[in-house]
Amino acid sequence: FWITKDGLVVLASEVGVLDIPQERVLRKGRLQPGKMFLVDLDAGRIIEDDEIKDSLAKTAPYGEWLHAGMVRLEDIPAREHIFYPHSSVLRRQRAFGYTEEEIRLIITPMARTGAEPIGSMGTDTPVAVLSEKPRLLFDYFSQLFAQVTNPPLDAIREELVTSLGGSIGPEHNLLDPGPASCRQISLDFPVIDNDQLAKIINVNADGTHPGLSAYVVRGLFQIAEGGDGLRERIEEIRSEVSQAIKDGARIIVLSDRDGDGENAPIPSLLLTAAVHHHLIREKTRTKVGLVVESGEVREVHHVALLIGYGAAAVNPYLAMESAEDLVLQGVITDISTEKAVYNLIKSLGKGVLKVMSKMGISTIASYTGAQVFEALGLSQELIDEYFVGTTSRLGGVGLNVIAEETIKRHHIAYPPGGEIPNTKRLPIGGEYQWRRDGEPHLFDPETVFALQHATRSKRYDIFKRYTTRIDEQSKALMTLRGLFTFKEGVRSPIPIEEVEPIAEIVKRFSTGAMSYASALNQIREKVAKIQIATSH
Structure with missing residues (x-):
């Protein structure tokens, strides 16, 4: 906030909202966490945080009320554990x-x-309603x-x-x-x-x-x-x-x-x-x-x-x-x-x-x-x-x-057929890591193997096998997008000659928003080469 010498108070999300000459500014400040900023129009002045709280605290014996009424959990008699x-x-x-x-x-x-355990990369399991x-x-x-x-x-x-x-x-x-x-x-x-x-x-x-x-x-x-x-x-x-x-x-x-x-x-x-x-x-x-x-x-x-x-x-x-x-x-x-x-x-x-x-x-x-x-x-x-x-x-x-x-x-x-042995283990799970009898994952061992094999061997047919499997999983109620289908016969297809060529599209590619900190050196170098190539 800014306060000018002629009594104008400007409270805004950032400096420079109004063009006010610096020589007119009497005071600068900011709204601090846990503090109040009061412009009293009746009194014609700004009341500071300490004064506000001090005046409110004196309106009633709050301390006495708290001491007499508030019960601390530590003061209640303990029960047997x-x-x-x-x-x-x-x-x-x-x-x-x-x-x-x-x-x-x-x-x-x-x-x-x-401390709460931390994971990364999101989840590739079905949402609850599709599970x-x-x-x-x-x-x-x-x-x-x-x-x-x-x-x-x-x-x-x-x-x-x-x-x-x-x-x-x-x-x-x-x-x-x-x-x-x-x-x-x-x-x-x-x-x-x-x-x-x-x-x-x-x-x-x-x-x-x-x-x-x-x-x-x-x-x-x-x-x-x-x-x-x-x-x-x-x-x-x-x-x-x-x-x-x-x-x-x-x-x-x-x-x-x-x-x-x-x-x-x-x-x-x-x-x-x-x-x-x-x-x-x-x-x-x-x-x-x-x-x-x-x-x-x-x-x-x-x-x-x-x-x-x-x-x-x-x-x-x-x-x-x-x-x-x-x-x-x-x-x-x-x-x-x-x-x-x-x-x-x-x-x-x-x-x-x-x-x-x-x-x-x-x-x-x-x-x-x-x-x-x-x-x-x-x-x-x-x-x-x-x-x-x-x-x-x-x-x-x-x-x-x-x-x-x-x-x-x-x-x-409590199975309907009777008791289960106490030696039987809990279900394995599989929500966070793929397990054979657990929750299905988009990236299961077969999918990951196909992707790795395709990139190492540079074989497009294996890569298509990978993409086909991903698409099949989406359609099998793995994702919400798998529930969508294209409407046919609603619009006429655009002639391919009217579509902008790839050589023109890539000229507008930008890698400036990529998170370089999470990429390996090889990836950074490859991105740089692509950027240089597409710029020409």
Whole structure:
């Protein structure tokens, strides 16, 4: 911003928007992260950030309210920690669709290092709606990001203005603050471990924290009822939550624990969004905080989605029990089970912060319920009922298919024909790396071999074999573009003599936008030769 000597204030995205002589400029500055810039037209002056906050802070005894009302999780009595045997962990991993690949490439690195594993080059597997595998509902959503020249927020260099800390509980009228506005449980992280969840569930068990009672919802549905049973159970839960609020509950825990051969877990994202939007319609959403206890959650994307659709905190209990099991089984060495769980929470939290920063969002409170996602392959009926306001450019599956995929995953742990041996391993996976029985890849061993063989032997017939295989995979429901066909007989073909010759087209080729840092020397030299040749 610029302030001139005659009282003109210019606030713009960049310098030079208006042609103002430098001798007229009294002051130059910028809008800083976390600070306010106020031009008070009534007072005829600019009020600085410190003065604004100081005057607001003196309007009410906020410090006293916080001290008396805010409950820190550390101050709630601890509950006994429960370790689960390997057989129990393995069975529930099967029920929630875990694979050996996810354990090896996702959970183990996070539990060991405290950082989210990073991959590259995108994915060449089918999108969830085209996959023949029973995919998680999370896979039908993609994250949105601010498409601007500069990153909207650098979560590393601008860490000072970011926060993963939040609170759980009722939210009172912002325009009429009072002591009750501070009656919440503060959290340092949106991801909580099993012991912290136990504290929240029993926060008022001894009557020491009135106004913060928690209510646990059993998020399961009967397998035999299929999609209709799932739909009916969601409606039952909505009514159950509404009644719990009337009875005084101020924290709702949506849990998918205790599934068995007859009851499967409702997808946590579906349940969270369904309850969230139901309470918004009832105008009771601010009366409660939502906590999700789910065995499905094991990736950053999963946590981000749950928070984005209304959860104030997420407890990925099975991922944490899996991390503990990896230590107890000797897969992860040199750290304790407590450290493994801490590392998992840390990596998930850092990942959520990275996702938030892509949209320029700096605090978890602003991200909660923001719904900055796009759906791909969900029916409009499903979107309108459970994911209101979510962008969806492609229709697809409804509640019946979601129930069917959930039941397929559940049958891996509870097969209709009876028990499975505990010695049987998890499904291999194949989402990140090609496996014979896993998710199909566009670039499988046969395709890669054909491409390498064609380039080494310089044989066009083998290259055509490679392109034909790629085209066949696209048509076999591997990609969305494979679903498109050309309309015939709509337009007359253009005579070839009217098409610009190749020799003229290549003159306009430019390699200036190529990422030279990612190319080998041989590639750079080849590009340079092509550029020189085409310029002549």
